[in-house]
Amino acid sequence: MLSPGLEKLLATDRPTPYLALDPQVVRERYRALTAAFGDARVLYAVKACPEPAVLRALVSCGAGFDVASQAEIDLCLAAGADPALLQHGNPVRGPGAAARAAAAGVTRFVTDSAEDVDALAAEVPGARVQVRLSVDDTGSATPFHGKFGALPGEAVALLRRVAASGLRAAGVTFHAGSQQSRPGTYAAAVAVALRVAGAGGLRRPELDLGGGWPVAYRAAVPPPADYAAAVRAAVAGAVAAGDVDGATLLLEPGRALAAPAGVLRARVLRVSRRPGIDHRRWVYLDVGRYQGLAETEGEAIGYPVRVPGRDGPCGPVVLAGPTCDGDDVVYRRTPVALPLDLAAGDVVDLLTAGAYTSSYASVAFNGFGPLRVVLPQEGASGGLPG
Ligand SMILES: Cc1ncc(COP(=O)(O)O)c(C=O)c1O
Structure with a gap:
């Protein structure tokens, strides 16, 4: 069933093609996701739909943003976002990009290579840095095929390199592949991520679960509560195993909020x-x-x-x-x-x-x-x- 806002937009005859977009639905999806995950912080992945009205709706909900470029940073700031709630999640940064982001107030970055850690240390000393892990993304409709993320051993070394470089090692992130239909894939990734975080010296890391949260296109998908339960169980398992003492959860939904x-x-x-x-x-x-x-x-x-x-x-x-x-x-x-x-x-x-x-x-x-x-x-x- 379509929202009243979409029904109204589609009732008017207009030239095609066009995307009818109802930011009210984004707000509702945000509330459903945050209700399932309790106190997890949401960083909306701007790339999914950077429409200013969508960004303003999410600012009004208190969301933060996963940004991949200076243009996305500028869009978020123009929509009224607090730069402290922006995370530069694209580890492919050209020279000067991190410094420009920091000049705009961004203090959080994601990395996945020694080369990028060194660049961050030079351009944004003191910044908070998450290390991105490459995880099994079985169940994703659009997997990353290894483009991003470090394998566990390398990720531990990167966390140590971050801490030794005058940056703040904040935690670990991964992306389980977009339109991820299996809660178990997140659970497996969480177990590895928290083992990596603990081995890297973080007892209470940020655990950024990335995006991937699916929507029902032609087939039903598990509800957010199933994903939240799988993640919670995996975090509890990591604590019971002594890998970490706890974790602060973040989510980076794109598709799940905008589609x-x-x-x-x-x-x-x-x-x-x-x-x-x-x-x-x-x-x-x-x-x-x-x-x-x-x-x-x-x-x-x-x-x-x-x-x-x-x-x-x-x-x-x-x-x-x-x-x-x-x-x-x-x-x-x-x-x-x-x-x-x-x-x-x-x-x-x-x-x-x-x-x-x-x-x-x-x-x-x-x-x-x-x-x-x-x-x-x-x-x-x-x-x-x-
Ligand atoms: C770093 C990062 N976070 C979040 C997302 C959003 O993913 P999704 O739309 O599957 O939720 C993406 C998408 O590519 C991404 O690259």
Whole structure:
């Protein structure tokens, strides 16, 4: 069921494509997640949806922010965020980036290499630093494939290097892979992380559980309470084992807060039969891989698709985007059934689309502009004028 705010936005006829976004849903999701995790601090991962109205909503909830660049820092500060609640979570920093972040008031950084620790020590002496661990991300729809994080032995060495370099070793972080469907994956990561923290000399570390909290796209996912229970049990196990005396929890949700707040409304450009090539109809939309549907690469994320106001018989389709790129096919394997009388000009909605859509859209590949965002009261922002 859509929120009243989304229903209202979608009731108005507008040029497509656009992302209808309801910050009230973000607030509700924030409350649900924090209720499940008790006193854990939330750092919203700005990359999921950096829309200023979303950031303002989260500032009003008391959230902090996981930022990856100076532009994201500036967006958070413009939305009224306290710089003390910002964490620079991207360990790939160019020269001077940490110093610029610190000049803006950021005091918290994440690292995963000796090279970065040395750069932080030179640029931001005294800063609080978490070490990112590479963990098993089985159960994730979009795993990191080892791009970030250190293995446990190296992570212990990094914690010691941080402490020896005039920085403050704050704790350990990991990312269990986005759209992580298994609470047990977090539990296993927590056990390793707290062993690493203890071996690195931290008795009460920050334990930053990263992002990955899933949303129900086409299939149900475990509720936040299941994840919280798995994490709590793992922390208790680490304390019982003597690895640490306790831990301060942080979460970095992106998808879980933003995805349910958005509906991507598109329009059919063409419905084609393709004799000899595919028995299904091909439905070409005015939005595709390059206007916000980047996460359909490899068909990793399967958005629910609906044609509002139509209840006639449906049949299977291939869903494709509008550009001339061969990769601009949204769903070829993922089953999508749309009305048999679907025609050019009809409206199609992709649901649960508030995360990693507007922020991923290209500038104007093939002349198709970035995804316009439409918000309650505040009108439209971003993208080309529609
Ligand atoms: C460091 C970090 N934290 C949090 C997130 C948010 O992840 P998710 O949207 O899966 O919650 C990401 C996403 O890539 C990330 O890189």
